[in-house]
Amino acid sequence: MSDKPAQGQPDEAMVDLLIKQVTEGLSPAEQRALDVLDSATVSADLREFERAAAAITLAGGAGGEPLPPALARRLAAQAAEHLTSLSGSQSVQRVRDLGAARAAIAVSLPLRAARRNSAYGWFAASACLVLAIFGWVRPPANIAPLAQVAPSVAEQRDALLANSDTIKVTLSATKDPAAAGVTGDVVWDPATQRGFMHFSGLAANDPAVHQYQLWIFDGARDQRYPVDGGVFDVPANAKEIVIPIRAALMVLKPAAFAVTVEKPGGAVVSSRERVVVLGAAG
């Protein structure tokens, strides 16, 4: 059976394309092959296969893993933002500067990928912009103020520390120049795969020259290849800083944490020429 059926292809090939679409997605060529078919038939059949796939997903036990508390808080903040945007959309005709209003609405809650460098800064900025323009629109009484539903990174760390399963690892400074007088720790919750670094006295870096990178040594993996815990910067005059950990892979047995100095953007495999702090779990 061909993966690239032409117009007039056998139905079985069309079914295979539909099934591939609902299980793994189509390549552009496959999508074009599907597009030339009767769109009404394809659309109806596609929806039925999507329903079947969703039903199998439910039968396969989806739903048994509780939402991580920190993610639940972010979703609550996102819900508040969504509702605020809806309120703004409904009132937009009352705003003379329609262009400005659209710009404000367009600044929706950025997803975490967009927050990697500034934690909740984008959220705060978008919330401020929306409120600045739509501040006169009274939100529904049961929506909590945005500032109350978006906990700071430090607050999130404190919340994680309150979890009995969270581990805390004290980091020791090396003789690297950037580490002079540094104290710090890592908190990590193995269940939710979330954690934070906390430093005091870590030297500011110029992101155009170098960046810091966290590495997590997983006892279940090859120790030559620790898990990338994320690249981060320390701004000038930052006496104390809390940074969310962005583990690139699932950490099964967290054994040790280390921060290195790397080229801008970080490294896939660190040369470990400049290790700034490190600490072992348990």
Place this chain on the structure above:
Amino acid sequence: MTSSLLQRIASGDSAAVRECIDQYGALVWSIARRLSRTPSDAEDATQEIFLDIWRSAGRFDAAQGSDKVFIAMIARRRLIDRLRKTSAEPAMEPVATLETVVWADPGTAAETAIEAEQAARALAELRPEQRQVLELGLLHGLSQAEIATRLDMPLGTVKSFMRRGLIQVREYMNIDAEGVSARA
């Protein structure tokens, strides 16, 4: 007549937007965890999925299925789109670490959703290797080529098992017999 949660969201009920997270957060999260490459990908995807749900709640038709299936469809659609965009990256997890799936028992799956019960009954009639292909493809997000490699099975056989399994579930869901299932 009582409105479903999705109908309440579509009508602008702000409390329903938040209830949706409480009620379906675990469902969306567990699907996202299985079909994402990393935990942080799963978190990003979960946020995107809830935005999709809130924005598309108006398209929900209770006559065509349950809230849960509608939400699982939206979640799967978004996750497959994300996987497709990152298909050049390494595979999600070593296959050996894939989470073990416990299929719902026919007769009790209706507690989850009527469609889950229908699927469980259909799956119970499949051969174990057919169920395994569906499990790897639909629950763990492996491509058909990856399944063929994993199971040391010809790609054509993987496609055939996938096709027959999905069509059988479709038929149990009382889908129009004149549809694709009759032709394939």
